[in-house]
Amino acid sequence: xxxxxxxxxxxxxxxxxxxxxxxxxxxxxxxxxxxxxxxxxxxxxxxxxxxxxxxxxxxxxxxxxxxxxxxxxxxxxxxxxxxxxxxxxxxxxxxxxxxxxxxxxxxxxxxxxxxxxxxxxxxxxxxxxxxxxxxxxxxxxxxxxxxxxxxxxxxxxxxxxxx
Numbered sequence: 001x002x003x004x005x006x007x008x009x010x011x012x013x014x015x016x017x018x019x020x021x022x023x024x025x026x027x028x029x030x031x032x033x034x035x036x037x038x039x040x041x042x043x044x045x046x047x048x049x050x051x052x053x054x055x056x057x058x059x060x061x062x063x064x065x066x067x068x069x070x071x072x073x074x075x076x077x078x079x080x081x082x083x084x085x086x087x088x089x090x091x092x093x094x095x096x097x098x099x100x101x102x103x104x105x106x107x108x109x110x111x112x113x114x115x116x117x118x119x120x121x122x123x124x125x126x127x128x129x130x131x132x133x134x135x136x137x138x139x140x141x142x143x144x145x146x147x148x149x150x151x152x153x154x155x156x157x158x159x160x161x162x163x
Contacts, residue, residue, distance in 0.1 A: 001046050009047065012037055013054045022062070027055050090127045093117070108136070116142045 012034045020030070031051045035042045042051055087095040093108040099118070106117045119134030137145060 001050070006050060009034065009038065009040075009042070009050055010054050013051055014058060017055065017058045022059075027052060030055060089121075091130070103134075110136070114139055 013030060016030050016033050016037075017025070031042045031048065034040075034051065040047070042048060089095050089104070089106060091108070093106040096105040096107055096116075098104045102122070103118070103120050106119070108115050108117055115136040115138060117130075117134060117136040119136075120131045121128040122131060123129070
């Protein structure tokens with residue numbers, strides 16, 4: 001295949017990719033569309049390999065763009081829930097993240113055991129004071145909870161789909 005044909009195929013495939021819904025598109029569908037546009041059988045091995053390379057290159061570029069965009073957005077808009085850079089609360093507990101203005105996840109030591117605490121706080125005299133509203137999990141309990149997060153997410157999805 002000559003360089004000009006290769007450039008034409010690449011341009012055509014990229015054009016199709018840019019206009020396509022990537023959740024619905026497959027390499028086969030792209031190759032079929034490009035074959036129709038170019039009136040050329042792209043299922044032959046050298047053409048098929050070229051289309052595959054172009055698709056992979058395009059997808060890698062899209063992923064890089066998305067990652068860069070996410071990094072820019074994260075830098076511009078720090079979110080509640082993002083991990084903090086070693087922030088400690090008024091009790092000396094490590095703040096893992098803030099779930100809202102009144103709720104946070106902390107790692108604390110209590111009677112020689114490490115606990116993951118998800119708790120509501122209130123302000124008094126400029127200090128954040130923990131309330132009884134919340135839960136503290138031992139390492140073992142946290143491991144069980146973490147293992148079951150996919151089941152929880154699945155149940156939530158099923159519930160939401162019924163609404």
